[in-house]
Amino acid sequence: MTELDEIGPIDYVIVEWPGKQPNGEALPHLIDLVDNGIIRILDVAFITKDEAGNVAVLEINELGETLAIFEGASSGLIGDEDVAEAGGALEPGTSAAVLIWENRWAAPFASALRRNGAQLVATGRIPVQEIAAALEALEQTA
Numbered sequence: 001m002t003e004l005d006e007i008g009p010i011d012y013v014i015v016e017w018p019g020k021q022p023n024g025e026a027l028p029h030l031i032d033l034v035d036n037g038i039i040r041i042l043d044v045a046f047i048t049k050d051e052a053g054n055v056a057v058l059e060i061n062e063l064g065e066t067l068a069i070f071e072g073a074s075s076g077l078i079g080d081e082d083v084a085e086a087g088g089a090l091e092p093g094t095s096a097a098v099l100i101w102e103n104r105w106a107a108p109f110a111s112a113l114r115r116n117g118a119q120l121v122a123t124g125r126i127p128v129q130e131i132a133a134a135l136e137a138l139e140q141t142a
Helices: 027-035 065-070 082-089 106-116 128-141
Strands: 010-018 039-049 056-058 094-103
Touching: 010 082, 027 039, 027 082, 039 065, 039 106, 056 082, 082 094, 094 106
Parallel strands: none
Antiparallel strands: 010 094, 039 056, 039 094
């Protein structure tokens, strides 16, 4: 088996916030996920979109000590095309973190499926706001 055969599902997120940098409140939670072997960060990029709509990559050293932990975390998976696409999703005057990670917790399950010929045919996420709205609608009809 190659290392690729044993890899878990890969996810990405683009998280936007106003201004140039987050306050760091979520960072300890992300670090805990990595330290506990739940995820493995494969790549991270920080981008900004100015009021005129110009998108630029922010260097880690521009973001202060809070995000210095990501120094050297880039694997090259996030390319210029990805940055442009992520930038298109941002509102002017905002910044974002683009993260790609492996779900290490699911690697044994995913590997077993692949060894048995299974393949992923669809995936998705349901935002918590949609779940809350659906539950509220169910309560109103009950």
